[in-house]
Amino acid sequence: MAADSAQRWASTLDSVVVYAQGAVCRRLARGSVPPDGRVRVTGLPRSLDPGSLRARVLGAPGVRVTEARVEVEPEPLGTGRPEELRGEVERLSDEHAAAQGRRDRQLNRIEEVRALRPVPPVRRREDPHRRTPVDAWLELADFVDERLAGLHRRLVELEEALQNVEHQLAVASDRLARASTDAPSAHVDTTVCAVLTLVGTGDAEVELELEYGAPGAVWVPAYRLTHRQGDGTGRLVLRASVAQRTGEDWTGVRIALATADLRRRTDLPRLRSIRIGRSQPAPAPSGWREPPAGLADLFSGYEAAGPGPASAAALPAVAAGSAPGASAGGPLPPPPPPLPQSYGSPPAPAPAPGGAPPGLLGGGMPALAQPAGPRPGDRPRAGSRSFADAPAPMAPAAPGGAVPAPPPAQVAGPPQPSGAELDYAAVVLCGPDEQSGRRGRLFPGSPYDPVAAEYRRRAETVAVLPLPGQAVRPRESAGSFDHRFDTAARADIPSDGTWHTVTVGEIPVGLRTEYLCVPSVEQAVYATLVLSNDTDQALLAGPVEVTVDDDFLLTAALPTLAPGGVRRVGLGPAEGIGVTHRTNLRESTSGLRGNTTVLDHRVHVELANRLARTVTVEVRERVPVTTDPDVRIEERADWTEPEEGAGPDRYAPGTRVWRLDLPAGDTAALDGGYEIRIPTGKALVGGNRRS
Template sequence: MDDRRSTDDKPYDGDGRDNGPDTGQDNGPGDGRHHPGPAVPAHPSVLDSVVVYAAGAVCRRRARVAVPPGGRLRLTGLPRVLDGRTLRARVLDAPPGTAVTEARLEPVAELRTTAELPDLRRELNDARESESAVRERHRLVLTAIAETASLRAVPPQRRHGDPHRRTPADAWLELADFVDERLAGLHRRAEALTRELELAEHRTEVLTDRLERASTADPARPVETSATVLLTLTTPTTPDETPADTADSTTANTTDLHIEVEYGVPAARWVPAYRLSYRQGSDTGRLVLRASVAQQTGEDWTGVRLALSTADLERRTDLPRLRSLRIGRSQPAPPPSGWREPPAGLADLFTGYDAPGPRPEPRRRGPLAVAAATPPFLAAPVAAAAPVAPAAPGGPRFGGVLSADEPLPPPPGFAGYGAPPPPPLPQPGGPAPAPVLARRARAGGAAPGPGAAKAAGSTNATSTSTSTADTPGSPEAPPAPDAALLDYPSLVLAGPDEPAARRGILRPPAPRTSFERTGAALPPLPLPRHAVPPRVSAGSFDHRFDAAAPADIPSDGTWHTVTIDEIPVSVRPEYVTVPSVEEKVYGTLVIANRTDRAVLAGPVEVTVDDEFLLTAALPTLAPGGLRRLGTGVTESIEVARRTELRESTTGMLNSSTVLDHRVHVELANRLGHTVTVEVRERVPVASDAEIRIEERADWHAPAVSSPDCPPSTRLWRVELPPGGRAELDGGYQIRIPAGKAIVGGNRRN
């Protein structure tokens, strides 16, 4: 997407008026003056829907406009931090033949008066002015205190021959009384001003904190930059219409167009949350899906259709390509690489620019000057850059910081379209060309990576390898530029200030640095308790959840809870006890997902019989899955466990040692309804075939082993009526041959 301003655009102030010198009159073709086109009308857009992904969001705005004269219009209201690579536009419910042919982002400077700033900003400005005035008054009082305290009676200078004078004690005392009275009044004023200054500072701190937490959609400064999108439309015309008739008919046409603009914003994220309501005696429950959403995109999401997705916006979508391997001299023709010969006359493109002579040497600037040239709303998130190698001799071209006036290094693989071709490929079994050896020497002998392989293939027809040309039946390989040069929308044209070898050549833009993306990403937020990021809990699958009602989420960068939908689940209460570890009974809710939607991991507020019970961590529940949710210790169900060990010998000559373990468990239900209790015990697992273990109980092993229930676990399931009791007896025998028994090591529980 080309974000540069076209030559026929005039300055625009955001209200649809033309600020250029055009008077709207046609002076004829022979007056020798420039005749700009008509003003491009501006139309407001309304945010309609938002899809929040694991990181970032996709927003859709809609506008209802009349058919613009000339097929060009502007849409306002876009945020400043949108990703320009994701900008798309289309026409909805339009006559056949109407389409968007170009969508271009343009910055617009907006001047805000004091009355247009938010009330919180005005209150903060007033509070700062009041604090400054009180601080100045406090400083003046402290200065007056210091000057008054320094007042001293100075006797006159005694001349030679003058007699001694009596000290005027009354004057000294009057001066002391005056100083004391004056200091007492000043100290009272200073104390009052100190309290007033503390209150003013506190009010300023409170307003500053409120402003930092406020929405970033409100204007914060008198002059701000906003984003607009310039659209170029095509409208249907008849073949016999002239251009003048077409313009008149387009102007007179009152058909409204529904235009939708889609763009991505990086500063948004969400995590799932739930509320589970259950009534005792019922086998179903209400699981309400809620979401904690945070966004700082520069626009408030008010009354939007909200959807949540676990997908990643930056994931790859291209399919891997597996090339065939053939044995023999005849090879298939290579696919076209996209290489085009440079146009004729490229060297004379900037002849007129160089005619006046060399330009004066500009003042060298730091690396931060590069970021200042890019508007903040055009800064797009990019993947994390690879670690930069240490700077090598030879200037910043081989590492280190690149200054704003330093020419950019050529991209890996090829310098650009129209640049000289790279050196030829090294032949198998033959010596590598000198430039290749030099590059390997600078790289320390490292093996070439994928970029080097692509660079090796970037040769023209005159530098094709000799062995390929001599081999009969082998097609000639065309030049293959680097993959970065095939991304045509992102390529930029080297201007006249570039070195002569790069002028007029298309090349990838310089990678954006971290300071260019300041404010475009959401600041780090602590996750709510028990919250899990959606990409972690979703696993290999992606899910989308659409909100049942419009939502409001301000752009303040904090978590906001939004109700999304209700998921019907089946709930069955059960109780679990492991008396060998702890003689307590824990309550659980067995939740079964009978829908075709997944339930992601997150915090859940459990409500039983309209009474809040606790907040627990709900695990991920796939469609058709079954999970347990613990609700804590149930004091109304009692459990007790006793064990007994008997050791004896058996067999001829007492050749085997028998360890008889007996387990006795007692349960008592003090609740007013029937409960199901699962008792978990364990048996040893033999690692020697000669050691036998015989179980003596009606327990059973778990159907599927898990970290909570390993294969050695044994289960009892008992139903207890209200006030009922149950006794469970179990045990096992361990038969150990005499040669494998440990003396004194058999008495263990």
């Protein structure tokens, strides 16, 4: 039964998984299976990938899907908001053109009036000198000034009207550009539907699930962090900025966000066994059979009727172009391009006696060779004899009567059609106007759809959208691992190609406030939040809005946080904690005959807590590091050397740390130092010895 008579089922979009680029959509349809089992599910977007369509039956074990195919149907376009916007843009475009025309005509009038000049009559030699009529000149100047003043007033009005129309046209064009691409952009809509064939028993309603991939969807993570001072926990809400231009609005759907690459191949390679022993004939490919007998005589009556009007007009031109070359002994025209072999194509004919190529007829006109090569765009399967193992067309005879070398012997056996040739619903039967090697046989049709290609090209424009501030794409921050985040509630995302914020859910994190200062670099204390990821999913890099005690503080950049990882987020200077840093250097000599230079560095740090709570402060200093065994560094302080991997930071070599809890309103003094002992022969004279 034809697909047009199939029962039509409406479908609703239920869930979408947005990947790093692209999305996989899931639709649901419900209905009773017709007697013939043919069902047409409507509502699919125009930009979907036809090769990604999957269908299955839910909750009905006795019913299954045996065929699923994508088809495009034209239908008249109804009226709607996008059509109203398009009509408004067309109307304003006409008004803009009319206003611009009126303005241009007014400018032409001004130029005509401005060009008015008094022109004296031509004076002859015998004519006496004439007096200039000053009154006439002044009257003309007054007329021109008065006329130009009126024209310029009218010009100002026309330019204001033109600017207003230009503004309205720009606003309407922007609304149309931002309108959802779910609506078509032509007066005739082309809808996409899935034609399914169901097999099974069951009179009750069944539910179908359709899954397909569509380009034109991207997302980046964002966060909102709420923290109260003195509390060891916080609320980290994961949000996502999603932009999609798939051609369908996502209304009330469940959205999942994944960091995987949708275009990455996931199929496993097929490993063929290699056996040593007797060669065995290759098994016949499934779906291939010998062509029917008498296929060459199928179009004998069509040939006996003579060529058609187009062929009859083309024959004299071909003959006229080839006869002179043949009679003059010139080179023969090149053979036509090789054609692909169809199901059951006979092998190429053997060379004719005397070495003449079988592809040549009398009069030097090349005959059509047997199909032996692929058409442009055909991609045969590896190991297929359909294209690669078919005999090639014979070349023309070489000058001087030399006989060309015969082609190599071909392996016996039936041809092996490729996957495209085994797609029976996509092959096309060539008609009588095709070449003799193609007509009456099945060949794969052209899968290219220019309209669908334009929809996909338009959908891919979301990949170049400017990212929000401090946002990082998921593939750049996820590394070599892939993660998926499911939203807690359904969301609406129109197909307009702009960023929309979706709340994914709350993530429990460990949180504590620490204060950090490096007084040798800057005498200021900075507040930081130390985050620990206690979940089994990574937190991707992105912007985080920090709110402390219900007051928005700043927007910081959250780095990628692996499961169980700890990172630090800076909150800016803490004005309530003061720090003072003083250093003292004494230089002396020691040893026998003073052969060692001693540089004694003393460090004094004072902290003052002017906040109303106890704070934890980490003070960092740096001790010189040397690789010379003759240079010794001796430390005299109660600071400690940080352990790598024990905290959220990475420390430079020679870093020393003081950590202390400073009560509210209290002060603390920290003293430290180190000595550098350098042999006199290796010491530099002068220079900055403090650093």
